[in-house]
Amino acid sequence: MPPLRPRGQRRIERTNDRRVKLERARTVRWWLAWQLSQLDQQIAKWEREEAAAKAARPLPPPAEWLLQRGIGQGRPPVAIHAGSCRLAGSHAAPLSEAEARRALGNGLPGCEVCDPEAVLGYDPA
Numbered sequence: 777m778p779p780l781r782p783r784g785q786r787r788i789e790r791t792n793d794r795r796v797k798l799e800r801a802r803t804v805r806w807w808l809a810w811q812l813s814q815l816d817q818q819i820a821k822w823e824r825e826e827a828a829a830k831a832a833r834p835l836p837p838p839a840e841w842l843l844q845r846g847i848g849q850g851r852p853p854v855a856i857h858a859g860s861c862r863l864a865g866s867h868a869a870p871l872s873e874a875e876a877r878r879a880l881g882n883g884l885p886g887c888e889v890c891d892p893e894a895v896l897g898y899d900p901a
């Protein structure tokens with residue numbers, strides 16, 4: 777038979793258990809907050825490093841020639857432009873000089889503004 781406890785002993789034990797649990801929970805909460813702050817610092821460091829690496833990467837050279845494509849199915853080729861011509865549109869495909877000459881030779885018109893035929897010395901005759 778277990779020893780008899782005075783009245784109220786059980787209540788004191790429950791109160792002590794609750795205090796211990798509360799203290800543990802506060803400790804775990806502090807530790808998790810510390811871990812989160814460490815992770816935030818590491819993420820910020822990696823983001824800074826990524827931004828620095830991206831800034832250090834050189835941009836690819838601009839295309840020498842551009843193939844302007846039309847709208848609609850298959851986006852048919854429309855015209856040849858010099859690489860710096862803004863009339864080619866944002867979805868123009870880059871071309872080498874040989875490809876631009878070949879496209880002009882196949883009857884694709886050159887842009888009237890940047891005049892790739894004159895720049896390439898292309899003579900359609």
Ligand SMILES: [Zn+2]
Nearest residue numbers: 857861887890
């Ligand atoms: Zn053009």
